[in-house]
Amino acid sequence: MKASVIEMFLVLLVTGIYSNKEMAKKSKRPKFTVPQINCDVKAGKIINLEFIAKCPAGCQDPKYHVYGTGIYASYSSVCGAAVHSGVLDNSGGKILVQKVAGQSGYKGSYSNGVQSLSLPRWRESFIVSESQPKKGVTYPSILTYSSPKTPAAEADETTKAYQKPSTPETTAEPVMLMQVLSNLEAEAAHTALTKSSLLAPSASTSPRPQLMGHRSWEMGFVPKEELSTQALEPVSQGDPNCKVDLSFLIDGSSSLGKRRFRIQKQFLADVVQALDIGPAGPLMGVVQYGDNPATQFNLKTHMNSRDLKAAIEKITLRGGLSNAGRAISFVTKNFFSKANGNRSGAPNVAVVLLDGWPTDKVEETARLARESGINIFFITIEAAVENEKQYMLEANFANKAVCRTNGYYSFNVQSWFGLHKTVQPLVKRICDTDRLACSKTCLNSADIGFIIDGSSSVGTSNFRTVLQFVANLSKEFEISDTDTRIGAVQYTYEQRLEFGFDKYHTKADILNAIKSVGYWSGGTSTGAAIHYALEQLFKKSKPNKRKLMILITDGRSYDDVRIAAMAAHQKGVITYAIGVAWAAQDELDIIATHPARNHSFFVDEFDNLYTSVPKIIQNICMEFNSQPRN
Structure with missing residues (x-):
């Protein structure tokens, strides 16, 4: 019996010693x-x-x-x-x-x-x-x-008084943090939707913190x-990977109401936050439309996301109808200008937000906007249901307005409460500048070669009139090394390169160069002139440029123009033939790209050349925009 007790005592002793060692180990770690x-x-x-x-x-x-x-x-x-x-x-x-x-x-x-x-x-x-x-x-x-x-230490002292160190001229007053919390809660209830503003300390007022x-x-x-x-x-300089000039056309119609207008403003603020606004990245302005459009602020008004969001918060509902077409026309004519902060190297983007459907037509105004290089996106919220479609002036208005009809440029949002889901998809598309197809326009994407008849029948005075016609056409285009480029060839029996596409890169330099072309005088070998222009001018055209040849002549050619004209057409050079006085219509039609009625022009006098300028520009742009928008 004694032996069992002793054995049990020894077991307990050993177990206790082991446990103490384990506890000691744990306390060390x-x-x-x-x-x-x-x-x-x-x-x-x-x-x-x-x-x-x-x-x-x-x-x-x-x-x-x-x-x-x-x-x-x-x-x-x-x-x-x-x-x-x-x-x-x-x-x-x-x-x-x-x-x-x-x-x-x-x-x-x-x-x-x-x-x-x-x-x-x-x-x-x-x-x-x-x-x-x-x-x-x-x-x-x-x-x-x-x-x-630390925040933890401050949290532990929420019931202690905060004492500002006293100075010889002031007496510090204790302020209870719990009392401050209570006051802030009361202020939050009073101000409801407004945010707390920064309160700067003043040296001459109360010593309270x-x-x-x-x-x-x-x-x-x-x-x-x-x-x-x-x-x-x-302050961010902006995201350089998203350098775009952006206009938001927001719906300010009476049917919207203040609640949905607030949702629209919050959507704008979310887009601004996601974009990272700045001079090296995206810039943004806002136009509100109702009966008539009005600029809330332009591209250069606010240069960072913080200021832009504060400005959006202050926008108030204008009321009226939903004249989106009038707003698009307003933006085309007034918004994207240098005076308003437009940058030549940044694509222009217009995003139209619309409640339901527009109360005017958008197709024609949107076409003009696209031709001027504006990439139009449409966001339609709560579109017309079947029994409301009878009130729409234009069926399928969004596809008639947007830059491409492939769904990339349009969003159909079922409810205003789902608008926030569009923020990131929209921002991603706006910033993908390689896919902003409307940035290339009929006015900024061509190499244009003028082939000018300098034969004896033209005469010095009429030759100056021809040069003025060339200058008038050139003025219509956006000219730079990366936009439209201009070259010129003068011909008689022989040919002379007046200047190539890579010689002048500004509109002013081009106009001066045209003015400086000297009259040559001689015969009329139009076929040879076309061959010469293909080799000496258009061979140096950039691969991504449209190639336009505008030939001006006052008479029938001494050589055959058929082979030369066919060579130009096969090389993808779009040819416009402009005839004056004794020019042969059949020859003009051969030179011109098919269909000849869109590329061949005739005037009976040199002084009437200026009348054909608008029609030529219109046809150039119509042809450019007739390409499939898919």
């Missing part, structure tokens, strides 16, 4: 606690160079700004960057953050539901990866913030360091 951070915490506010943190859900929201792609400026939301990079989804989770050197530039992009912004430079960067701890690295359980207290927006509610009082950081907030 304290459990690592992953610190929590909020969605709005910027990497620059955390002093630690490398840390693991846990992000909450919901950090995909555009209000948590992110700058850069892959490597992010430290002014970015840590958790927002994690979602953008794909390390987290919008449900949150743990991440590993490493600080790195500042970059000379940060490229904005859209990824995983987050639009990051571009930034020229910033003093510090960071990268985000999955939370796999490195061997031998100890990560902090409590993060060190650049402000005097001032509050800054909603962050004071979440994190306590904002220290001076935070004030300086706010002042240094970077």
